[in-house]
Each structure stands twice: as structure tokens, then as C-alpha cells.
Amino acid sequence: xxxxxxxxxxxxxxxxxxxxxxxxxxxxxxxxxxxxxxxxxxxxxxxxxxxxxxxxxxxxxxxxxxxxxxxxxxxxxxxxxxxxxxxxxxxxxxxxxxxxxxxxxxxxxxxxxxxxxxxxxxxxxxxxxxxxxxxxxxxxxxxxxxxxxxxxxxxxxxxxxxxxxxxxxxxxxxxxxxxxxxxxxxxxxxxxxxxxxxxxxxxxxxxxxxxxxxxxxxxxxxxxxxxxxxxxxxxxxxxxxxxxxxxxxxxxxxxxxxxxxxxxxxxxxxxxxxxxxxxxxxxxxxxxxxxxxxxxxxxxxxxxxxxxxxxxxxxxxxxxxxxxxxxxxxxxxxxxxxxxxxxxxxxxxxxxxxxxxxxxxxxxxxxxxxxxxxxxxxxxxxxxxxxxxxxxxxxxxxxxxxxxxxxxxxxxxxxxxxxxxxxxxxxxxxxxxxxxxxxxxxxxxxxxxxxxxxxxxxxxxxxxxxxxxxxxxxxxxxxxxxxxxxxxxxxxxxxxx
Numbered sequence: 001x002x003x004x005x006x007x008x009x010x011x012x013x014x015x016x017x018x019x020x021x022x023x024x025x026x027x028x029x030x031x032x033x034x035x036x037x038x039x040x041x042x043x044x045x046x047x048x049x050x051x052x053x054x055x056x057x058x059x060x061x062x063x064x065x066x067x068x069x070x071x072x073x074x075x076x077x078x079x080x081x082x083x084x085x086x087x088x089x090x091x092x093x094x095x096x097x098x099x100x101x102x103x104x105x106x107x108x109x110x111x112x113x114x115x116x117x118x119x120x121x122x123x124x125x126x127x128x129x130x131x132x133x134x135x136x137x138x139x140x141x142x143x144x145x146x147x148x149x150x151x152x153x154x155x156x157x158x159x160x161x162x163x164x165x166x167x168x169x170x171x172x173x174x175x176x177x178x179x180x181x182x183x184x185x186x187x188x189x190x191x192x193x194x195x196x197x198x199x200x201x202x203x204x205x206x207x208x209x210x211x212x213x214x215x216x217x218x219x220x221x222x223x224x225x226x227x228x229x230x231x232x233x234x235x236x237x238x239x240x241x242x243x244x245x246x247x248x249x250x251x252x253x254x255x256x257x258x259x260x261x262x263x264x265x266x267x268x269x270x271x272x273x274x275x276x277x278x279x280x281x282x283x284x285x286x287x288x289x290x291x292x293x294x295x296x297x298x299x300x301x302x303x304x305x306x307x308x309x310x311x312x313x314x315x316x317x318x319x320x321x322x323x324x325x326x327x328x329x330x331x332x333x334x335x336x337x338x339x340x341x342x343x344x345x346x347x348x349x350x351x352x353x354x355x356x357x358x359x360x361x362x363x364x365x366x367x368x369x370x371x372x373x374x375x376x377x378x379x380x381x382x383x384x385x386x387x388x389x390x391x392x393x394x395x396x397x398x399x400x401x402x403x404x405x406x407x408x409x410x411x412x413x414x415x416x417x418x419x420x421x422x423x424x425x426x427x428x429x430x431x432x433x434x435x436x437x438x439x440x441x442x443x444x445x446x447x448x449x450x451x452x453x454x455x456x457x458x459x460x461x462x463x464x465x466x467x468x469x470x471x472x473x474x475x476x477x478x479x480x481x482x483x484x485x486x487x488x489x490x491x492x493x494x495x496x497x
Contacts (some may be wrong), residue, residue, distance in 0.1 A: 010313050025046070071112075091181065104457045136166070196271050251268055324393070344389075353391050360456070
């Protein structure tokens with residue numbers, strides 16, 4: 001993995017370290033891509049990891065006096081999905097962010113990280129390209145702005161220099177008369193990489209298209225504009241015939257490849273389908289139908305909290321990681337090179353959290369990190385320093401008068417899983433329980449669709465999910481009966497929603 005892990009206290013310190021370390025260092029915020037790359041041996045030569053998660057004032061979503069939206073480099077996909085401003089003035093980005101991964105992934109993965117990874121299948125690049133986004137890149141010596149369409153030089157290649165960091169993502173807010181949407185095709189409802197995706201933004205006046213922007217993802221080495229389709233659609237009314245022809249021209253612009261997830265011919269055909277569907281939705285005013293107005297975030301019950309200020313810290317072999325797990329203080333002098341999952345299991349001896357895939361695909365390792373549900377396999381162990389963590393062992397409530405006040409009775413979600421038989425082999429069960437507990441903090445009486453949103457990042461290979469969903473519904477009733485205090489720690493309110 002890494003030999004040195006640094007938590008800088010300021011942007012200035014971060015830039016100084018980048019200047020010194022250059023190619024040997026890697027910045028992380030969510031770390032959802034880096035952890036996979038390191039585990040698989042894809043990313044080599046990384047000696048120093050610089051964790052910017054706690055840098056102040058970089059997680060904001062704002063609108064300036066010139067009607068330009070600014071998104072900080074630490075803004076997560078769930079923060080975008082929950083943002084009222086972005087829902088009203090940049091909906092294509094909200095739709096894309098909502099469809100990335102699963103709730104636990106979206107609680108960590110940042111939009112900036114998605115852009116920098118530079119895969120043509122990454123969802124948020126397509127709408128940001130359509131919105132005309134620009135990136136502000138900073139180094140210790142200078143700062144520059146780069147239009148997003150000039151940022152990419154090929155598959156997973158960008159103009160970002162080793163000593164630079166993205167400090168701002170900006171784009172004009174959509175004006176009155178402008179509407180847009182984003183659609184993707186994946187192989188499953190959640191945790192799906194795009195086979196094809198598209199963003200469409202129209203400037204409409206009395207049913208006519210004054211101007212159009214159509215961008216396509218996963219059908220070329222970089223995100224592309226369907227220029228011929230855009231030109232054809234301008235000054236036309238959205239009739240069925242015009243929509244059909246526009247979709248055909250958009251598909252003509254695509255240059256897809258064959259791979260294990262789909263053939264070039266299939267991607268070409270689906271580009272036509274997605275563009276056609278996007279235009280129909282915009283014509284009928286149905287473009288926001290597929291994104292819930294109050295999405296499930298697995299943040300728990302949001303509260304205003306004082307932001308903690310963390311000093312700079314460096315972790316090498318033998319460094320101490322001091323953290324709080326299930327209300328108990330821990331100090332670890334080994335394990336700094338591990339994932340949080342392995343720190344919990346191997347160093348803390350808390351084996352309730354399971355390793356199912358170690359790739360963020362199954363949700364068996366779901367824990368609460370500073371009050372938000374996350375996948376522990378994708379988080380570097382040093383991120384635990386100064387954090388508050390809850391695992392499945394920490395659920396429920398203490399039984400008064402028990403031996404040394406350490407015995408707990410099960411949380412109502414755990415009770416309901418047992419009573420309803422919502423387990424079979426049981427390996428995935430801790431992850432499901434953690435997601436369900438956080439859901440019920442956030443939404444005490446969830447409807448069926450909200451339950452399926454909450455557990456979309458958890459996979460079960462045995463039960464078929466019916467009993468799991470039933471148990472979560474029954475747990476909601478049990479919570480009301482018991483009035484059990486829901487698990488809370490110290491999450492902070494993300495600026496923007």
C-alpha cells in the first residue's frame with residue numbers, strides 16, 4: 001500500500017507536500033478509486049498518500065453573484081444529490097450523482113475525484129461537460145482555469161500536473177427556459193458502470209428549441225458532443241419526428257467499442273434510445289421523475305454541528321491511530337497501511353464487520369464513520385484517527401445494571417431480522433443491518449421504495465430480499481414501540497443541500 005499517510009491541516013500545506021513529493025504522492029478525498037487500484041496492484045510507485053478529507057471550506061456548493069455555481073473538491077455525490085440549489089439550477093448533475101454507486105459509496109466519493117479518474121464511463125463528467133464546466137487547478141506557484149473539455153487528453157489521461165490539485169469546479173447555472181436531464185444505461189439498478197450515458201440541455205421558448213447541448217459518455221475515449229444532432233435540433237419543435245432524427249444523429253456521433261459489458265453495436269443502438277428518451281422526457285416535463293425529491297442518503301438525522309479542526313498528522317509504521325469505536329477509545333500502533341475494514345477486524349478484533357468483496361460492491365463491511373454509512377473496505381485505516389466509528393457490535397442500547405454496564409440488548413432492526421427470518425447464511429447481514437439502522441434514523445417510517453434505495457449497496461446471495469425488506473418495515477414499528485434512541489455521533493452538515 002503506502003509507506004507514509006499525511007493528513008494536512010491546510011491547502012497551503014497540501015500544495016507544499018505535492019511540490020516535494022510529485023509523482024510519488026497521491027491525493028485522496030473519497031479514496032474509493034485509489035483503494036481499489038492499490039489492492040489490485042494497478043497503481044504503483046505511490047509512497048505517500050495525502051488525505052485532504054478534512055481541509056476546511058472545500059466541501060461547499062455555492063452560487064455567486066454572476067450566477068456561476070461553484071462546487072468544492074470535497075463535495076460528495078450524496079451532497080450533490082441532496083442539494084436544492086443543484087436540483088433547481090443544474091439537474092443533470094444531480095441525476096448523474098444520484099446514479100453513482102450506492103449510498104455508502106456516494107457518502108465518500110467526490111465529484112472532483114470522478115472527474116480526475118477520467119474514465120469515459122464516469123457519470124458526472126457527461127453533465128458537467130454539457131453545463132460548460134471549468135476546473136480551477138492550483139499548485140504552490142500558480143493557479144489556472146481549464147475548460148473541462150480541454151482537461152482530458154485520452155482514456156484516464158488529463159492535463160493535471162503532479163503538483164496540482166483541483167480547487168474548484170464551476171459552471172453557469174441553468175437560466176429560466178433552460179432544462180436538462182441525464183440518463184444512463186447500466187447492467188443493474190445500482191452499483192453499475194455506464195454502458196452508455198447522455199446529458200441533454202435545451203433552451204426552450206414556446207415549444208421551440210433555441211439551442212441544444214447533447215453530450216455522450218462511454219462511447220468514445222473521452223466525453224463527446226453530438227454536434228450534428230445539436231445543430232439539427234436548434235430552432236425546431238420537439239415533434240416525434242424531430243426527436244427520432246436527433247437521436248439517430250447523436251448515435252451517429254458515437255464511437256463505441258466492444259468489451260465484456262456490451263458490444264459496440266449495442267452501445268450505438270442504446271445511445272439512440274437514451275437520447276430519444278431524454279428528449280421525450282424534456283418535452284413532457286418528466287425529466288426529474290427518476291430522481292427522488294428527498295433521496296435516501298444514509299446520513300442519519302442531519303444536525304448542525306461545529307466543524308472540528310484537525311492538526312496536521314503523518315502516519316508511518318509505528319504511528320498511533322487514535323479513534324473512538326462504539327463509544328470506546330482505541331489506540332492502534334500497527335495497521336496504518338491497511339483498510340479501515342482490516343483495522344477493525346484484525347487490530348480491534350471487531351469481526352462483525354465482514355469482508356465480502358473488498359471492492360465496495362457488496363456492502364457487507366458497512367459501518368458508520370462520523371455518523372454516515374460507508375464501506376470500510378474503501379477507506380484507508382489512518383482516516384479513523386480522530387473519527388467516531390460505529391460497527392454492528394455497537395448497535396442496540398446498554399442494559400442498566402448489567403455487568404460493568406457493558407451488556408446490550410439488540411437493536412430493533414436486529415430483533416426484526418431474527419423474528420422475520422431475514423437471514424440465511426448470515427454473512428451479508430451485518431451490512432444490511434447497518435444500512436437499515438441509518439435509514440430509520442433518517443426516515444423513521446420509510447416506504448418500500450426508500451427501503452430499496454437504502455439497501456441498494458448491499459448484496460445478498462441467499463434470501464431474495466423479501467424478508468430483509470419486511471424486517472426493516474417491522475423494525476420501524478418496533479422502534480416506535482420501544483422509543484430506542486437512534487445511533488448518533490458527530491456528522492457535520494454539508495453545505496449546499
